[in-house]
Amino acid sequence: MTRPDARITRLAETGRTPLWFRLDGREVAALAGDSVLTAVLANAPALRLAEFGTEGRAGFCLMGACQDCWIWQENGPRIRACSTPVAEGMRLLTRTPEAWP
Amino acid sequence: MTAIETARPTAPRIVIVGAGPAGIRAAETLVKAGLRPVVVDEGARAGGQIYRRPPAGFQRSAEQLYGSEAGKARSLHDLFDRMAATGALEHVAQSSVLAVGGGGKDAGLHVLTPDGRRVLPCDRLILATGATDRLAPLPGWQAPGVYSLGAAQIALKAQGVALGRRIVLAGSGPLLTLVAVQLRKAGADIAAVLDTAPLTRQAAALPALLARPVFALRGMMMRARLGRLYRSGVTLQEIETDENGPVAIRWTSAAGRVQRSECDMVGLGWHLRAETQLAGLAGCRFEYSELWSQWLPQADRMGRVADGVYLAGDGLRILGADGAEIAGRLAATACLQDLGLAAPDPAADLQRLARMERFATGIARAFPWPAAQVQALPDATVICRCEGVTAGHLRQTAAYGGAEANRVKSLGRIGMGRCQGRFCQIAAAELIAGQAGCKPAEIGRLRDQAPVRPAPVGAWVQDAPP
Numbered sequence: 001m002t003r004p005d006a007r008i009t010r011l012a013e014t015g016r017t018p019l020w021f022r023l024d025g026r027e028v029a030a031l032a033g034d035s036v037l038t039a040v041l042a043n044a045p046a047l048r049l050a051e052f053g054t055e056g057r058a059g060f061c062l063m064g065a066c067q068d069c070w071i072w073q074e075n076g077p078r079i080r081a082c083s084t085p086v087a088e089g090m091r092l093l094t095r096t097p098e099a100w101p
Numbered sequence: 102m103t104a105i106e107t108a109r110p111t112a113p114r115i116v117i118v119g120a121g122p123a124g125i126r127a128a129e130t131l132v133k134a135g136l137r138p139v140v141v142d143e144g145a146r147a148g149g150q151i152y153r154r155p156p157a158g159f160q161r162s163a164e165q166l167y168g169s170e171a172g173k174a175r176s177l178h179d180l181f182d183r184m185a186a187t188g189a190l191e192h193v194a195q196s197s198v199l200a201v202g203g204g205g206k207d208a209g210l211h212v213l214t215p216d217g218r219r220v221l222p223c224d225r226l227i228l229a230t231g232a233t234d235r236l237a238p239l240p241g242w243q244a245p246g247v248y249s250l251g252a253a254q255i256a257l258k259a260q261g262v263a264l265g266r267r268i269v270l271a272g273s274g275p276l277l278t279l280v281a282v283q284l285r286k287a288g289a290d291i292a293a294v295l296d297t298a299p300l301t302r303q304a305a306a307l308p309a310l311l312a313r314p315v316f317a318l319r320g321m322m323m324r325a326r327l328g329r330l331y332r333s334g335v336t337l338q339e340i341e342t343d344e345n346g347p348v349a350i351r352w353t354s355a356a357g358r359v360q361r362s363e364c365d366m367v368g369l370g371w372h373l374r375a376e377t378q379l380a381g382l383a384g385c386r387f388e389y390s391e392l393w394s395q396w397l398p399q400a401d402r403m404g405r406v407a408d409g410v411y412l413a414g415d416g417l418r419i420l421g422a423d424g425a426e427i428a429g430r431l432a433a434t435a436c437l438q439d440l441g442l443a444a445p446d447p448a449a450d451l452q453r454l455a456r457m458e459r460f461a462t463g464i465a466r467a468f469p470w471p472a473a474q475v476q477a478l479p480d481a482t483v484i485c486r487c488e489g490v491t492a493g494h495l496r497q498t499a500a501y502g503g504a505e506a507n508r509v510k511s512l513g514r515i516g517m518g519r520c521q522g523r524f525c526q527i528a529a530a531e532l533i534a535g536q537a538g539c540k541p542a543e544i545g546r547l548r549d550q551a552p553v554r555p556a557p558v559g560a561w562v563q564d565a566p567p
Contacts (some may be wrong), residue, residue: 007246013159013261013288028366033156038260045345052489053220058245058346060486060524062252063150064143065376067519067555068486077557083143083195085156095125
């Protein structure tokens with residue numbers, strides 16, 4: 001289930017229950033127990049765009065210290081992708097919502 | 102004595118921050134003395150980073166996850182789970198301590214929980230906050246697909262994934278070899294393992310490393326298994342990137358030849374950086390350690406900072422997991438002594454601690470901070486990943502505003518971003534010192550600022566129920 005533009009490769013624990021969430025409006029798959037970071041990067045190369053540069057960002061420390069992996073949700077606050085488990089029906093955005101000033 | 106009997110209203114309120122090896126052993130020591138500590142930890146399940154557990158439902162055994170350390174991991178996990186299940190301690194999981202309150206009605210710890218902010222009353226505080234990777238910037242390290250070595254290990258352990266298809270690991274320290282071996286064993290494609298430490302430095306440290314011969318031998322055997330993938334004494338030049346992240350890393354071999362390794366993921370790390378923000382907010386003093394190239398908190402042999410504040414684990418002295426278990430017991434013992442309660446005899450642990458320190462000194466000498474590589478970074482290199490502050494901007498700011506860490510932060514925003522300088526401050530100090538022609542110790546230490554993690558404003562508007 002690893003997509004061609006995905007960043008991560010699954011090496012183990014692939015027999016878990018699949019679940020579905022929305023990423024930039026499209027329905028994509030993850031596995032129960034994935035972090036939001038794992039789930040998104042199994043489907044896309046980045047979590048967000050840098051605010052102070054042109055590059056995408058895909059997290060850095062994975063232990064809640066660097067704050068690089070905050071990702072937008074369609075409705076509601078940003079979440080820290082490395083420390084938040086993905087949930088069925090989440091609606092995540094790799095781009096800042098247009099309503100954001 | 103059971104936990105229920107001891108949970109009297111007059112019992113001292115002791116909070117342990119961190120549920121890694123140090124925090125778990127500290128909790129055990131207090132529980133054995135009949136106290137009921139509160140343990141605040143950012144993880145969903147106790148274990149810390151080195152003994153981090155995957156979410157429920159994952160299948161790999163402790164042996165697969167932790168290798169030779171499986172027994173230690175399992176006994177710490179079981180011990181903590183037992184204490185939490187019987188009510189011998191209160192586990193505040195998935196929660197971050199943001200600030201250490203002063204006097205008045207807000208005295209206590211400000212904790213961000215999944216349900217909002219909570220103020221935890223606290224008579225005595227044991228900080229076991231651990232460490233992160235110590236990072237040196239490289240041109241291109243801001244690209245997506247560049248991670249810390251710790252991140253690569255966490256991804257594998259806690260999620261069963263590799264953070265790329267073709268991987269280069271670079272930096273120095275015990276984690277470099279360990280992560281490479283673990284990833285290869287799991288089936289990842291490792292293109293190169295690039296160690297900036299020269300072999301001569303590593304050989305010179307051998308006598309100290311023999312303080313723990315089994316560990317030293319295990320490290321050498323892991324190194325041998327990497328064969329020609331492992332290169333020592335390299336200088337890293339640049340991570341080449343396209344819009345999706347790394348495409349290659351350029352480096353110079355110990356013999357001076359320019360090399361290029363193609364990859365789509367780079368893991369970087371130069372041993373560890375103590376996580377000290379809360380210690381600073383709790384009033385701890387710091388001294389610059391030339392050996393570790395960082396500011397480290399000052400405490401007595403037991404980990405006592407003052408009557409009521411104790412430190413343990415890698416956030417105090419970077420000794421690794423086994424040293425952290427010892428330090429956790431010692432800090433809790435100091436706490437019991439200060440309370441005037443019966444405390445275990447710390448003599449044997451103090452002796453073990455000394456052996457751990459000899460070994461750690463060897464590790465620090467064998468795998469040094471790459472000062473020359475950082476000094477030579479081109480002006481265009483991004484130093485602050487949070488806000489894109491470059492080496493050139495940093496050098497100009499230091500030249501204009503003076504070579505003091507907090508001034509350069511105020512004027513040039515280095516260390517001002519959302520990671521609060523955790524991943525740029527050591528390199529920034531090196532560059533500021535280089536600009537001023539002084540030592541990193543002379544430019545001072547960044548002041549700690551609450552909240553030590555980003556927190557939603559809403560958490561201050563409405564408190565979570567106590």
